[in-house]
Amino acid sequence: MNKSGMKYVFYKALLHALFYLPDRIYEDLFNKAYPVYKALHKDRAHGRVVQHLKNAVAANPSSVLKKTTPRSVFRGIYWNAIDSYRGLARMPEVTDRVVFENPEIIREALRHGPIAAISIHQGSFELLHRSLCHFSNNVHLVTDTLRNGELRKVIQELRSDPCLTEYSPDHSRELIRNLFKSDGILAMVFDQGKNTKGNKVQLFGQDSTLFLRLPQLVNQMGAGIVTFRTFTKGGLRGKIVIRFETYYPPRYDSMKKASDTPLVESIAKEVETWIAEHPSQWSWNYHGNFKA
Secondary structure (H helix, E strand, O other), X not given: OOHHHHHHHHHHHHHHHHHOOOHHHHHHHHHHHHHHHXXXXXXXXXXXXXXXXXXXXXXXXXXXXXXOOHHHHHHHHHHHHXXXXXXXXXXXXXXXXXXXXXXXXXXXXXXXXXXXXEEOOEOOOHHHHHHHHHOXXXXXXXXXXXXXXHHHHHHHHHHOOOOXXXXXXXXXXXXXXXXXXXXXXXXXXXXXXXXXOOEEEEEOOXXXXXXXXXXXXXXXXXXXXXXXXXXXXXXOOOEEEEEEEEEEOOOHHHHOOOXXXXXXXXXXXHHHHHHHHOHHHEOHHHHOOEOO
16 A cells, blocks of 8 residues: 555544544543643734634624634534534434424425525535435535545545535536536535635624625526524524525526615625524634634
8 A cells, every 4th residue: 555545544544533533522622622722822813713703703792702702613613513513424313313394495495496505604504515415416516625635534424425516616617517418406605715715795794704606606697595594592502404505596686776785795795694593603813714
């Protein structure tokens, strides 16, 4: 076995071993690591989250936002990541907690042709895209490429499903062609992006960017858009809700009057609502959602 193969076996064995660690060990690890992380990232990721939470409360002083602390945000990111990868490994302790809300929205949308099913990095978001296999045998997923080749292969295997095909952002033409050919689903998260131009929006009164150009394009070409999201309800070990929200019909912008809200602004308002309802389950500026 060559060096690359050994790395692949190591990453796969390590990842699967971590899945089965007891929750109490993960909780102890977070409690010990968080103060260190906070100190090391005071002027970076942690400090940005502190500031953006303050800005959000100033714009929307809801009781939920006021109670949200940076610690709860990072704890939410931590546990949602654990749930995501355990769920991708099809562990019953996660998959048995998943419930769908409003599935009729996506079923009805698919009756009219291909769609883009789009969401954000909130909750156990890695579970979102495989969940679409309940509704279509042709799911076309846009993903960023990890730098580590062997780790990327392990993650791709975890995500894999017979109905799901992954594409890098560089292969959007192939994705679009296959989307319309299969009458399937384009799946992507749109609140983070690398090396691509986004759409300037306002979230909680702050300048931000959403990456909606690909959904906009396929919508103009005749595909509908369905927004959906996931969040945990009833505590960190509670139900993992996958909720379908809004259907935007094909060529949405051209259907609207000049005085009406266009597609990007409407979706931005949805995103702000989602974050405000479950602020501890979104990454805030952990991955550069706002301009610092």
